[in-house]
Amino acid sequence: QFPFGYRTYMAVIIASLLSAAVTEELTHIGPPLFIEVSYVPVWSYLLLAVLGIVLGALGVSFNWALIAVMDLFQKIPSGLRWLPALAIGGITGALLNALPEATGGGENLVHDLINKQFGVIALLLLTLLRFGGVLFSYASGVPGGIFAPMLSIATCAGLAFGVASVEFLPLDNDFRAACAVAAMGGFFAASVRAPLVGVVLVMELTGGYALIMPVLITCTTAALTAHQLGGRPIYEQLLERTLRLAGEKPDKEPDKTPVQLGTRES
Template identity: 85%
Template sequence: MPDPSKSFSTRSDAAYCLKAALVGLLVGALATGFHTGLEFLFAQYAALRAALGTGLLPYAVSAAISALCVTGAFLLVQRVAPEAAGSGIQEIEGAMEDKRPLRPASVLVAKFFGGLLALGSGLVLGREGPTIHMGSMAAEAVSRSRPLSPDDHKGLLAAGAAAGLAAAFNAPLAAILFIVEETRRQFPFGFRTYMAVIIASILSAAVTEELTGIGPPLLVEVSYVPVWSFALLAVLGIFLGGLGVFFNRALITVMDLFLKIPSGLRWLPALAVGAATGILLNAFPDATGGGEDLVHGLIASKYGVLALLLMTVLRFSGVLFSYASGVPGGIFAPMLSIATCAGLAFGVAAVGLLPIEDDFRAACAVAAMGGFFAASVRAPMVGVVLVMELTGAYALIMPVLVTCTTASLTAHHLGGRPIYEELLERTLRLAGEKADAGPDKTPVQLGTRDG
């Protein structure tokens, strides 16, 4: 006799996997629309700046447009869904711990249109933050079609987040590993939930690739590097470990600094950051934008060490102030561009001082992407796989492993903590303070699933 309970379990697994597939398809389409909108805005904004010619006029117009866009994005987020500010990854982790609200309709509106305004203005933020958060909210909307157990619900939220990352970078394997490493405290590991993450990631990346026709977005051709140079890459990892710890602390510090501004005037940093971005779009365009299109040009260029260090400082500062301004946007892509600048500076210096091939410059850039990510996010395997999928430089898997490992170990010994863990704790602390300051002193129920 067949076991009825087993048959029910099989049907239940199939229904759950179908939900995950639907999430993957929806997120892929949503991310494609978001990316297409951004590309249109980038092209139109660039054409406008070119049409204005030279002189002070393009600076003034760009400063005004970017300032208005960033301020508009800030006000939209504050009025529609304050939790849509930033990347949203910490919000997803908080929701999986039943400590943050789930308002899919509000977040999708604020994240999509606020993200278009903020990223289209040229801020140093990545498109992956909005797609990850929107992906999770799309999964939340799908989960409400039929009641799910708490574990299945959390699994579907994670599947949506993975689908958003897979669509942003066309990197489904890195997206799957991101859930494994980053949400290890919150993710309810099980056959169904793990399969849901895999299915959603594959389908989301497939939809995005089919609709946009892109392959590895940061394709880099690098030949084999000698084994003895691994010692240099380990030294690079040590530097990146310290830089990652400093980045995390600086980001929290700038966010807390902006928080000291009276609540009625907190749109002023957004206005100022937007205006500065508009000026840089004309004066030094490489210091603006998420940096997704910057890596190729940097590796092919012959910038010297000082120019690369200057660009590292500008992009480093840019992402701190852009993220702290309170608009939607991610830090993954800016981190990759910062690491590319820093890694190239190290590689250029090494090639100039040591008997090593010029290809070592590019190898340092690729390895630095993974190392800086590992030091800040503290997910070294995600860093390795993400870089491999983005660049296609699979011959460099050993050098990237060396750099990621030393960077992660250095960050750990320096007392650094994962950036999203710090951001979540900060969010929960501020939410608690806001609840305590309420007129009736009644704690806010953060884990509700309201519309």
């Protein structure tokens, strides 16, 4: 267990600041997902709170679906577990030609999604495709993880919300980018259940420090919505699933005291 205390917190903060400063000094590279954003009107904070509620529900659904698909794939006979990977590869190849934005990842993808003028329907379709792609890729063991794909899902969902808002309300087109940035933090907060980490993470990734209040509102409402819906942190659920498959019973309340060698059988 991580020893939560003043010294450890200060050590983590100092190490994070120094690593960021040294990296930027050596590489002269700023935020990896730098997005130019402008100030958004205060009255639009209500819209961002609504976006947080939507992302809270999406995050809980993502966590539940990921565990469910993993359990489903676990039932496939060991000799046939190459079939899902084969199907995912074929579908990804088709999408790469028909709709490239539904595949791949990285900072270029986020920038392309924001810069291109996609409509609401197209963005919702991209959200659905990327949502399903993460579930089946991760469950089948195909490399890709869940963190970076979560950012792409959030970008698509946030842009869809932003485009709809710009179409029906007196908002500048830059509000789309603001929603995309806020959605990254909100979806992370809903799935991982770490709203403050989501705020800091998004600020560091995008450099959108002007949006710290909108992002904070979105992350808070997303985390509260996920809590009210009974959602639990995704990494905690993955750990419990790993222990369940290993035949162990996870502790509900982790022991904070150190366990000395020889006091517990392995």
